[in-house]
Each structure stands twice: as structure tokens, then as C-alpha cells.
Amino acid sequence: MTYKLLPLLITFLLGSVAYSATDKTITVYSERKDHLIKPIFDVYTKKTGVKINFLTDSTAALIQRIQGEGQKSPADILLTVDAGNLWNATQIGLFQPVNSESLQRNIPEFQRDPGQQWFGLSQRARTIVYNPAKIKAEDIKNYENLAEPAFKKRLCLRSSKKVYNQSLVAMLIAEKGEAQVEKIVKGWVLNLAAPVFQDDTALIEAVAAGQCDLGIANTYYFGRLLEKNPKLSAKLFWPNKESGGVHVNISGAGILKYAPHKDEAIKLLEWLSSIEAQELFAELNHEYPVNPASKASSLVQSWGKFEPMALSMVKAGELQEKAMKLMDRVGYN
């Protein structure tokens, strides 16, 4: 009796092998979470009949997994957030270059890898959030400005462990040099009104509740809170071009070196960069599309236009380690 059940058990325990081996299936390893990618993959499957398997985890863990699986990896695409992550994956040699005309046409040059190994799929602006009841927009200028003694006990920041802050500081280093940025970050730490937050949502809530007057956050977190509470006592501030512009990061993807379904995977990336998919992709998370022909959602558009820092995203990766060390040196937790 028990032995009759054995084959059943084996099929169950090893079942996923057969499941991932069928053709016309693309496998995506993703740091972007389930609820932000599944709806868009469903649209693609409906349209083309191509099934998409995906697995979410942090980028570092996914990279370990891909490296371990090596040539036998079932993964075709690594989809991740933050340019630093994409740059690191490229350094390790995880991706393969892709020559696709439509990808190059759809995605601006500074938001993809110069070697065509990864491509930005959405933009996320990391800007200043302030409480209009406590501070006037005229008193804010840019990121550097927040280090001034005038903002003592008025600033809220997210933990330096989050890659978004590492990229922000890295991009500032690229712009202003390490010595000057060290002074700025030190000033930020001195101005903190509360221990650093672990996520942007909590930070924006603290700004709205008046624990601090202003902070730095990604705009889509602001969008999510606004959706829940349209009367939120917080506003976005865009540093203008003269004072350096807004720090913009990306989420993006590349085709893995040993992708078993390379052609299908490229088709998926190309579709993701198309106007139709871009608007959906960005709208799901209140982000900005990378394709200049697509429009952000009306909510996102209502926050006004901004001018991004004019630097290649590659810098965020190159200088990430330097940025982390700098933040540790000045005691930015």
C-alpha cells in the first residue's frame, strides 16, 4: 500500500522539474515583488501564449542561485531594482549582450548598459518629501542643502542599508567628489530628527505626522500613501537643474548568459519596453516609464515635471561600495 504511494510522492517532491522544463515558457528571477510583476506577465501570456515562470527574492540571493545553477540554470531573465544591482550582476558576468533595435530605440541611452547587457524598464525618482505645514518649499533647495544647520532635528532618512540610498550617495559622489559628499552626509546625520527608518513608507508617514519636516524618499511610496489618504500632509519637492537635478534610479533587466530560451526572453524584454507595456509597468507602482513615448499615470503626472541628474546610471554601480563605506564612516546607520 505504502509502496503504491511512492511514485506519487516522488512526482510531488521533484514535480517542479518537469514543470519548469516545458517549452514556450520563460523563466524570470525577479527582485520586483510578486504583486508588481504578475499582472503584467499575465497580460503577456494572454497576448502571446508564452507562459512566464517567476521567482522573487533579493538580488544577491538570486545571483547566488544563478551562479550555483551555472549552465543548467532555468532562468532566462534577471529582473531587478536599482542600477547598482544591475551593474554588479554585469561585473560578475551574469548577462549576455543583446543587440535589439527596438530596445535601443525605446530606452534612452543613459538608462541602459553601454555594453547592451541590461536595460532600464522603469524610472523611480528619489526626491525630497516635505510637510507643507512645517516648512515652505522656498526654504528647500536640493539634497546638499539638507545638511545645513538650519535643518537640525528636522530631517528624516531611511537606513543606509537600503540600496536606494547607496545609489543616491554614489551618484552624488560622481557629481561632487567624495570629500564634499562626506561633509554633506555627515550634515544629514547631524540633522536627524529620529532614528533612521527601515522603509520609505514609514518615513513619509513620519513627515506627514510632523515628527520631522522633510526627508528623502522614492516617489512611488508617496503615491501609494496618497492613494490611501488623499489628504496626506506631505508634498514632493523637485531640486531643479541648476542645483543638480533629481536623483533617478531604475528597475531593469538583462538576459542571462545561459538563458535556455534566449529568443523568447528578448521578445519579452522588447515588449516590456513598448509603449503599451511601459505604461502598465510604471502605473502598477506609480513609477515613471523609461520609454519617452509613454506617459506616466495621471496621479504621477499631477506631481509635476522634474529634471533628472544628467549622469549615466553606471556610476551608481561603480561607486556603490565607496558610498557605503562613506556612510559607515560618518555613522549613518
Place this chain on the structure above:
Amino acid sequence: MKANKRHFQSKSWLFLSFGIAGLVLTPILVVLGSWLLPVQMPHWQHLMEHLLLSLVWQTGALLVGVCLLTFLIGVTLAWLCSQYRFPGSAWLKRGLILPFAIPAYVSAFVFVGLLDYSGPLRTGARIFFGSDAWIPEIRSLPGGIFILSLALFPYVYVLSFDAFSTQGRSSLEAARSLGSSSFSVFYRLAISFARPWIAGALCLVSLEVLNDFGTVSIVGVNSFTTAIYKVWFGFFSPTTAAQLSSFLVILAFLIFYVEQRSRQGHRYTSSTNLLQRQGIPLRGMQALGASFYALTVFVLAFLLPLAQLLVWVFMDPWAIFSLELAQILFHSLVLGILAASLATLAALIVCLAARYVPRKSLRRSQQIAQLGYGIPGSVMAIGIFLVMVRIDHGLVGILEKLFDYTGPLLLTGTILSMVVALGIRFLAVASSSIDAGLTRISTRLDEVGQLYGTYGWQQFRLIHWPLLKGSIASGFFLVFVDVIKEMPLTLMTRPFGWDSLSVRIYGLTSEGEWQRAALPALCLVLIGMIPLFLFQQKRS
């Protein structure tokens, strides 16, 4: 003939026990072996200069703080509930185990949500009293100690409760009849009788604290685990991360060693049944005080987080119990049952081997088998994953040569490997329960059995199984609860489409979507309560 058979049996115990210990040891050796890889000096230099001091201090303070507080709460509650009767004691006695069902990371996000500046408590305080300065900052080291202690005290409570209700009852009664005060009975006799149990519980608590990541990162404490993550995720250096975690492995070794030492020379057996006798009734203020104290702990550790989760679920328009959530819940259940079965079976084997074949090496092997619990889940995850994938490549290589096999890897990303990984990790939990049970069975019973010619399987079936059933079941239930709460290992080893509740909670909370995480968290707590209820049945 008989001697031959016995020889064969002792050999098979040896192989089984060593095999299991080897399985546990492999990922640990991978971690320690990281020192054979080139040491990345720039990373280490940076760690030494700017991080090491603060993380050693914060980890140490957290460890000592949580051990002290869990000891205080756990032991006093166990003493009150096992020796006395007071209003509510009948159900508090059972209810105080329920906080087990709430993962520390869940109570952490609940408490931060409640007690942060923008949360309801401080907002209310500002409105009604004009100031919230008297409410301490929850996102701090003391906050972390508070949250972790509330989540972990049940370990101390359950184990010392068992000890107080079984150990040296007659001595306690004698001391009381000779006029010793309640306090001195408690302090001088009970605590020393219960020492091995308390030490065992504090050992588990320490290991949980050392490898906690969720709570410390929510409250912003820099511990070893957060540094490991920083090096791995930020510097992209898994090697340095593994090297850093080797310190945690050594610490785990040390903790086990101290615990074993504290047990040495103590053989405790008692035949008195649990809960057989009614407790001494407390009166007046004493009764009120006892009730109030026990109830406060219960509310803080269990009711409050549960209530907050419920409020979030009702407030959140996303919170619909969909078919997808049902599937995820099913995954958690299956995973918990399979991994708990495996861990319990393996723990039973190593414990029995050490008992049946009195060799030092088998005792060692039993100790080694517990080490999986000492390493942070994420580090264990890399270790196990690297070993597994290596074996898998080997296997596929052979298949390719022999059968022209061209398919994908066979083991990586299967439920089997996930179950094995989780089973290894939580073997210690099952083992400590089974070992405690075995210790309580007098070796005289074994000797008597042997005189009548019962050995090996028969000995187990006739003597140990009936006496050990309860402990085995307890071990199984505790592992089940631990497995469904586990996050990093499940994340790293799970197959496609096999998200569990804890994976879903991770996905949502890492995006700061606490409220949307409330429904899966609530499901997790509820299914965690089922085995705890069964566990209670077993105990009483």
C-alpha cells in the same frame, strides 16, 4: 549469534547518526571553509574600523538583555502557573504558550506600527496630554530587547513549567512543610532543580537572537546578521559574508558547550505526573497581582499583536481571502508537515543512537546535529544551496554520460531539497524536546528491559515509545511552527510557484506594505496555533 546481531544494530545506529550529523555539518563546513578563499582585505579593514565594535556591543547587549528578560518572565510565570491557583490561571497556563505562533518579525512590525511617532499611541498621547515624550522610542536597542523577549519567552516558560511540575516535587513539599518561605523554595530549590531545562531554553533563545534578522532590521539594531547582509547584499561579497558568519557558528558552538556543561552531573528523573495536583490557591492582593502580571504578558505578547493584525485586515481593501492565498496557506502547511516529520525522525535517530550505543562519538554526533539551529537562516541557505547544487551537477553529469540526459538540474529548486534544508535547520528543536523526554526515562528501565532480553527495536517499541510519544509529538509541533515562520531558507530554496505565507509576508513588508501583509500574517498565526493547541493537549 545474538552478539552479532547486536553488533550489527549498533553499527547501523552509528551510520545513521553520523550520516545525519554529516548532513548538518556540510553547510557549516562550507561556511567555515570560506576562510580558504581569498580574504578581501578592503572589506575586512572597513568592517574592523567602522562596524565591528558597534555590532559586537549591540549583539552582546541584545543577547544578554533578551536572555535576562526571557528568564525573568518565563521562569516567574512558569512558577506561578505551575504552583499556584489564581483567577484565570487555568487558561493562562495554556494560553501563555500561544505567543510562539507569532513570529518575532510580525510582532516587530506590529509594535513599531503601534508605538512609532505616527502610530495611534503616540498620536493619541500628543492629542490628549500634549506630549508623547514619556513613551520610549521603540526603534532602538531596548525596543528590540522588548520585542524579542515577548516573542521568545515561551521557550523558557514551557520548559521550566515542565521542570517545575515534574522535578523534585517531594523536596519542594518537604521544604514547604518545614516552613521555608515560598520565595526561598522557589529561589533555592526549584530553580536549581530546573537548571538543565532553563539552560536548554536559554540556549534556544540565544540562538534565536543571534540569527534573528527580521526584528533587528525593523528596529534598526546593528547585529551580526545585519552586518552579514550588508556585506553580502551591499558589497556583493558572499565570501566575506560567510567568513563573518563563521563567528556566529563559533558562538553557537560555545553556547551549546556551556549548555551541555551546565547539564553535566545532573540526572533528573521523576515519575510524578504533570498537573496531577492542584496548585496552592492565592488570595487577595497576591491573587490579583499574579493574575494581572500573567495577563499583562499574555496581552502584550499575543492579544495585542493579534488584535492589531485583525484591525489592519479589516481596514485594508486588499485583504480578501483569495484562492491564491489559500494555495499559499496550503504550501505552508505541507512544508511544515514534511519538514517537521523529517526533523523529528532525524532527531529521534540521533537521540536514540546516543542512548542505545553508549559511545562518546554518538553523543558528539547528537550535539553536532543541533548546530544547524545556530547559524542565521540566510547563511545556512547559501551553505546548503552550494552543496546541493554541486551534488546536483554531479548527478546530472553522470546521467548525461550514461543516458544522454539533456534535461535541467534534478534536485535544485525542488520541494525535496527545500524540505531537507528546513529539516536540517530545525533538527535542534525536535532534538531538545526528545532528548529532554529521554533524560526523564530512567536508564534503570533500559537495564531491566535488557535483563529480559529486549534490545534495539523491541526496546524502543515496548519501553521508550510509550514514554516518549508526548515528547516526540511536542518536538514535531514546535518544528512545524518554526518551519512555517521561517523566511530566508524558504526564500532561497523554494521551487517556482511555491511561495509560502512567510515568503509572501517578506515580499510585502520589504516594500513597507505592513497592512497588506496583515492577512497572510494572520493566517500564519492561526495555523501556528493549531499545533500549539495539540501540544497543550499532549502536555496535560
